[in-house]
Amino acid sequence: MTGYVRKRGKKWCYCFDIGDINGKRKRIERIGGNTKRECEISLRNALNEYDTGYIEPNKTSINDYLSDWLENHIKVNRKINTYNRYQSILKNNILPIIGTINIKDLKPIHIDNMLSIAKKNNLSNTTLQHIYAVLNSALNKAVKLRLLNNNPCEYIERPKRDNFNPNVLSVDEFYNLLKLLNIEKYNDYIFSIALHMVLELGLRRGELSGIEWCNINFDESTISIKNNLIYSHGKTYLTTPKTNDSERVLYISKDLCKLLKEHKKIQLLNKLKYGSHYIKNFYNDQQFDFIMTWEKGNNLHPMYFSNKFSKLMKASSIDKKVRFHDLRHTNATLLLSQGVDFKTIQIRLGHSDINTTLNIYSHVNLEMQKKAVNKLTTLFNGDKLATNIKNTY
Structure with missing residues (x-):
């Protein structure tokens, strides 16, 4: 040519x-x-x-391209909650600002202005990063498809997340919450089991909801995390855990094993009690034997844990803004305070990248460093060493 x-x-x-x-x-x-x-x-x-294969977009708008990318790439290859989240970001934050621009005419200034508008609307830095990440991912795909020669997002500084210091419960505060539950009532009883499991295992609420009896090996004292029951856009879906690393096998304590064995007996008695009226749980045309069920057998909705915990916190005297998900952070914080290494905690939490673990618990990491320095000082008899230096000069 x-x-x-x-x-x-x-x-x-x-x-x-x-x-x-x-x-x-x-x-x-x-x-x-x-x-x-x-x-x-x-x-x-x-x-x-x-x-090299570059194809001129020829009047393809950002709206047309992103809509096609969402339906034919994200919906097919990602989880439904990711699809719904991306759809919301496109609808509310991206398409109203740059949707009418032809993809071949998109410039860094357009993206910068879009993020500036979002910032003026008092959106958090974390949300700004999500907006940037969605558009960046879509435009990277456009480059691979040779619809664009390069990605304009490369010339825009990626928004930084807000610093995140999770609120956590102390052991005493956790037991104070348990005391507020009347385990003679089934809804309080099943929630007390949920609290024990999340505090020991650091589970996400969807992972907790999705555990089946076949996932527990009582002989080996392990639980395999293979399901994730999610609630998105008014519907409940059973899918796989958040990432590949979220599929994991967790060792459980003897106390938790005993608690779950007793719960299994109670659940079996409920099956006998309700007989043919005992509710069976189906997802994706398959029956599941969940641990977290109501007395009549229907599985606990993942939102139930958040709502119930919020009411429990309000009924307590604990002056903290702690969510149900923060029990996961409480689990990690307590493990770190007991000297458990970050790699082990990364595996138990199901983080795909150890930097995620390090970033979330950086405040605890600093405390661990202080303890390490104090131990090192003691090892080298630091006070005596400092005195010797002072006397020398």
Whole structure:
């Protein structure tokens, strides 16, 4: 493929023929620069783009491209809650601002202005990062599809997340919450089991909801985390855990084993009590034998844990804003305070990247460093060493 340059007015243009498209000859002509030399360089770059597979978008809007990307890439390859979250971000934060722009005309300034508008609407830095991440992912795909030569997001500084210091419960505060439950009532009884499991295992609420009896090995004292019951956009779905590393096998204590064995007996008695009226749980046309069920057998909704815990906190004298999910953080914080290493905690929490664990619990990490320095000081008899130095000078 060859082309030529020519001067048109004060500018230089390049032109080349790309052959037949839909039965018609197609020729590309663009402004290439202010000088012949600049235009020749632009021509070479343009020819190289077409030779390596670059396809001109030809009036494809951001709205059309992102809608297609969401339906034919994200919906097919990602979990339903991810699809719903991306859909919400596109609808509320991206498409209203840049949706009408042709994808070939999208510039870094458009993205920068979009993020500035979101910031003026008092959205958090974490939300700004989510907006950036969704658009960046979509445009990276456009580059791979050769709809774009490069990703304009590369020229925009990625928004930084807000610092996150999770609120956690002390052991005494946890037991104070348990005392507020009347385990003679089934709804309090089943919730007390949920609290014990999350505090010991650091489970997400969806993982807790999705555990089946076949996932427990009482001989080995382990629980396999293989399911995730999620609630998104008014519907409940049973899917796999958040990431590949979230599928994990956790060792459980003898006390928790004993608690679960007793619960299994109670659940079996309930099955006998209700007989044919005992509710069976089906997801994806498959029956599941969940641990977390109501007395009549229907599984506990993942939102129940959050709502019940919120009411329990309000009924307590604990002056903290602690969510049900923060019991997961409480689990990790308590393990760290007892000297458990970050790698073990990463595995138990199901984080795919240890940096996630390190970043979330950086405040605890600092306390651990202080203890380490104090131990090192004691080891080297630091006070005596400092005295010797002072006497020397």
